[in-house]
Amino acid sequence: MVEVNGNFYNLKKNYLFVEIEKKVNEYVSKNPNADIIRLGIGDVTLPLCPVIIEAMHDAVDEMAKKETFKGYGPHEGYKFLREAIADYYKKYNVSISSDEIFVSDGAKSDVSGILDIFSSNGNVLIPDPAYPVYVDAAVMSGRNIVYINADESNNFLPLPDYNIEAGIIHLCSPNNPTGAVYSREQLKQWVDYAKKNKAVILFDAAYESFIEDENLPHSIFEIEGAKECAIEFCSFSKNAGFTGVRCGYAVVPKELEINGQSIRDLWARRQSTKFNGASYITQRAAFVALSNEGQEQINKSIEYYKENTKILSKVFSELGIWSIGGKNSPYLWIKCPNNMTSWEFFDYLLEKLNIVGTPGSGFGKNGEGFLRLSAFGSHESTAKAVERLKTIKF
Amino acid sequence: MVEVNGNFYNLKKNYLFVEIEKKVNEYVSKNPNADIIRLGIGDVTLPLCPVIIEAMHDAVDEMAKKETFKGYGPHEGYKFLREAIADYYKKYNVSISSDEIFVSDGAKSDVSGILDIFSSNGNVLIPDPAYPVYVDAAVMSGRNIVYINADESNNFLPLPDYNIEAGIIHLCSPNNPTGAVYSREQLKQWVDYAKKNKAVILFDAAYESFIEDENLPHSIFEIEGAKECAIEFCSFSKNAGFTGVRCGYAVVPKELEINGQSIRDLWARRQSTKFNGASYITQRAAFVALSNEGQEQINKSIEYYKENTKILSKVFSELGIWSIGGKNSPYLWIKCPNNMTSWEFFDYLLEKLNIVGTPGSGFGKNGEGFLRLSAFGSHESTAKAVERLKTIKF
Numbered sequence: 001m002v003e004v005n006g007n008f009y010n011l012k013k014n015y016l017f018v019e020i021e022k023k024v025n026e027y028v029s030k031n032p033n034a035d036i037i038r039l040g041i042g043d044v045t046l047p048l049c050p051v052i053i054e055a056m057h058d059a060v061d062e063m064a065k066k067e068t069f070k071g072y073g074p075h076e077g078y079k080f081l082r083e084a085i086a087d088y089y090k091k092y093n094v095s096i097s098s099d100e101i102f103v104s105d106g107a108k109s110d111v112s113g114i115l116d117i118f119s120s121n122g123n124v125l126i127p128d129p130a131y132p133v134y135v136d137a138a139v140m141s142g143r144n145i146v147y148i149n150a151d152e153s154n155n156f157l158p159l160p161d162y163n164i165e166a167g168i169i170h171l172c173s174p175n176n177p178t179g180a181v182y183s184r185e186q187l188k189q190w191v192d193y194a195k196k197n198k199a200v201i202l203f204d205a206a207y208e209s210f211i212e213d214e215n216l217p218h219s220i221f222e223i224e225g226a227k228e229c230a231i232e233f234c235s236f237s238k239n240a241g242f243t244g245v246r247c248g249y250a251v252v253p254k255e256l257e258i259n260g261q262s263i264r265d266l267w268a269r270r271q272s273t274k275f276n277g278a279s280y281i282t283q284r285a286a287f288v289a290l291s292n293e294g295q296e297q298i299n300k301s302i303e304y305y306k307e308n309t310k311i312l313s314k315v316f317s318e319l320g321i322w323s324i325g326g327k328n329s330p331y332l333w334i335k336c337p338n339n340m341t342s343w344e345f346f347d348y349l350l351e352k353l354n355i356v357g358t359p360g361s362g363f364g365k366n367g368e369g370f371l372r373l374s375a376f377g378s379h380e381s382t383a384k385a386v387e388r389l390k391t392i393k394f
Numbered sequence: 395m396v397e398v399n400g401n402f403y404n405l406k407k408n409y410l411f412v413e414i415e416k417k418v419n420e421y422v423s424k425n426p427n428a429d430i431i432r433l434g435i436g437d438v439t440l441p442l443c444p445v446i447i448e449a450m451h452d453a454v455d456e457m458a459k460k461e462t463f464k465g466y467g468p469h470e471g472y473k474f475l476r477e478a479i480a481d482y483y484k485k486y487n488v489s490i491s492s493d494e495i496f497v498s499d500g501a502k503s504d505v506s507g508i509l510d511i512f513s514s515n516g517n518v519l520i521p522d523p524a525y526p527v528y529v530d531a532a533v534m535s536g537r538n539i540v541y542i543n544a545d546e547s548n549n550f551l552p553l554p555d556y557n558i559e560a561g562i563i564h565l566c567s568p569n570n571p572t573g574a575v576y577s578r579e580q581l582k583q584w585v586d587y588a589k590k591n592k593a594v595i596l597f598d599a600a601y602e603s604f605i606e607d608e609n610l611p612h613s614i615f616e617i618e619g620a621k622e623c624a625i626e627f628c629s630f631s632k633n634a635g636f637t638g639v640r641c642g643y644a645v646v647p648k649e650l651e652i653n654g655q656s657i658r659d660l661w662a663r664r665q666s667t668k669f670n671g672a673s674y675i676t677q678r679a680a681f682v683a684l685s686n687e688g689q690e691q692i693n694k695s696i697e698y699y700k701e702n703t704k705i706l707s708k709v710f711s712e713l714g715i716w717s718i719g720g721k722n723s724p725y726l727w728i729k730c731p732n733n734m735t736s737w738e739f740f741d742y743l744l745e746k747l748n749i750v751g752t753p754g755s756g757f758g759k760n761g762e763g764f765l766r767l768s769a770f771g772s773h774e775s776t777a778k779a780v781e782r783l784k785t786i787k788f
Binding site: 001002003004005006008011013015017018036041043044045046047050053056057060061063064065066069070071072073094105106109110112113116118119120121122132133136140155165167168181197198199200239241243244245246258259261265266269270272273275276277278279282297378 | 395397398399402405411412415437438439440441442444450451454457458459460463464465466467491494500502503506507510511512513514515516526527531534535537559560561562591592593594635637638639640652653655657660663664665667668669670671672673674675676707721772780
């Protein structure tokens with residue numbers, strides 16, 4: 001007899017973004033002429049950069065000829081890409097070896113799959129609000145979650161509480177959904193806490209390219225001691241626009257050991273069993289994204305998106321509506337006006353202004369009363385959204 | 395404090411193919427001029443078909459323009475591809491709805507990831523020998539494995555034993571590694587057993603395109619009652635040559651319920667949390683692979699590979715070495731001559747003939763004394779391997 005994994009009954013019924021999509025679809029089916037502006041899900045809208053397109057065409061052509069055709073690649077990713085990623089880290093004075101890098105089809109797969117290698121005993125520490133995948137993956141595998149509050153009192157950047165015992169710690173900086181970014185000193189506190197607790201930090205750096213403040217760390221490995229207690233997850237989704245192309249990577253330092261067991265080796269074993277490598281074409285594209293030319297073109301896209309947060313930030317300020325984020329991240333975190341709940345403000349924006357945001361409460365209890373807007377729209381649609389937002393009156 | 399998932403200590407140290415790769419690399423480093431012929435891992439060697447290449451170029455061009463750029467796709471795959479897969483099943487008189495199909499980055503991810511939705515109580519029934527992923531994924535998640543013998547006595551096609559209680563049943567037909575294919579009547583016995591035991595069959599159909607005998611089933615859903623007890627996994631790897639492109643799919647029928655819980659809905663929830671969709675470009679390629687033109691071109695590749703099994707099969711027959719498989723599958727399953735163990739014959743072939751096979755014992759205890767050769771080499775290298783094999787003398 002087979003039984004269902006009962007932990008699934010402890011999940012919310014729908015993954016947040018599926019829920020939003022359903023609501024929007026219902027609205028559109030009733031209002032087929034509505035001109036919907038989507039600033040909800042963090043999905044990019046600019047096309048891939050020319051140098052990436054060229055690399056993909058070349059890779060496709062390689063697949064067309066017997067001499068250059070590529071079948072299964074290494075489950076951990078091609079060396080050319082892993083070396084390029086290691087080089088990229090040098091920009092931040094971080095020395096990572098290419099065999100500490102594991103290329104994947106995206107950070108979402110990695111940040112959920114990594115739990116496989118850890119016992120389900122012990123607490124999973126998750127700042128609230130958080131990217132729902134941390135919570136749902138922990139729930140699915142029957143782990144105990146302890147939340148720490150990220151709220152206005154700590155600028156949405158909670159610091160360790162030594163009264164809490166944690167085994168696994170999820171940190172995301174620049175943060176999704178709040179856009180808050182940890183300083184070096186703050187991350188050092190987390191590293192110290194993790195080492196004291198023999199815990200491991202799962203550090204989500206998916207938005208690091210959006211950091212413009214030179215004092216802020218892009219990688220947890222910029223912090224002394226982090227290699228002994230942290231795994232970093234990164235992605236080509238938000239910088240190179242690979243949300244539909246699919247490529248991410250995990251950095252698992254060799255120094256990271258638990259009771260003498262190399263965590264890098266465990267992850268290698270897990271990936272070789274449950275993953276068959278990322279698409280070759282995708283990996284060539286990611287490789288070129290890291291080249292000088294690729295970085296130059298990508299940075300133009302990032303600047304483009306940042307223009308959006310600037311004008312969005314400005315209109316909320318003019319409206320007297322509190323918001324943070326946007327400067328070092330692609331997300332604007334807005335306090336719902338008029339004491340509306342997150343879903344009330346979501347509905348208001350959808351129904352009155354045809355703007356889709358993401359209700360903060362979908363990211364956790366401290367997200368209640370907030371709403372996230374993303375920078376990933378076009379200038380045109382964001383400008384149109386700004387015009388509509390100006391009409392808000394209570 | 396974090397602990398390692400102790401189940402990992404119950405795994406063999408290396409995933410089989412990683413182990414083989416290591417051995418081959420060691421040999422090559424000592425014998426740099428060796429002309430190695432790889433008939434080990436089941437990796438294709440023919441380039442992608444022209445119609446697929448064209449579709450991929452078109453998809454890359456779509457990604458280059460704002461109007462046609464694709465970001466995140468549906469986690470379950472684009473409808474155009476799911477509908478094409480549903481259509482493909484009609485060929486076998488199987489009626490599947492597109493919302494029962496979940497596109498992924500490959501069958502390996504699915505066949506291991508699917509365990510997430512089931513309780514780890516209950517036995518996992520695995521025919522021995524088997525694709526190592528079934529075993530390793532079950533071990534990693536701390537499940538009890540019960541093996542059933544696939545050996546010469548049952549033509550490597552074990553049938554259900556009602557004395558064994560199973561929750562999850564792994565079946566693979568055409569079989570990897572043995573090449574054996576279940577008949578409809580045999581699969582019906584498995585369906586009856588699964589229903590009686592309230593078990594679920596995880597049916598791996600990755601090699602169905604190689605079936606040429608019209609009486610043999612391509613899908614478990616050709617069997618009456620299977621929709622109430624089976625999930626099917628399939629892949630574009632071996633037919634369309636997507637081992638480096640990455641695309642597979644799972645079919646989870648709506649009729650499949652456990653205690654009133656829709657298994658399709660659980661898998662949808664799992665995938666929306668732990669997977670972010672397959673690459674758009676890959677999905678366009680898979681779509682075209684299923685078109686009439688795509689199927690015509692793909693079938694030529696399959697015929698090409700089958701020529702290889704024919705000449706390999708012939709040489710072993712001439713040598714008086716027992717072998718099966720190859721007719722309805724891309725694998726030849728060979729009994730090691732001279733009572734050699736699998737690894738002895740592997741070493742013999744590697745060192746004396748510079749041919750890489752896959753030791754049968756890597757697939758389980760009943761694989762001991764056997765070796766698998768794959769049809770996926772080129773005609774030239776396979777013909778060269780045949781010439782070398784002719785020199786075998788004991």
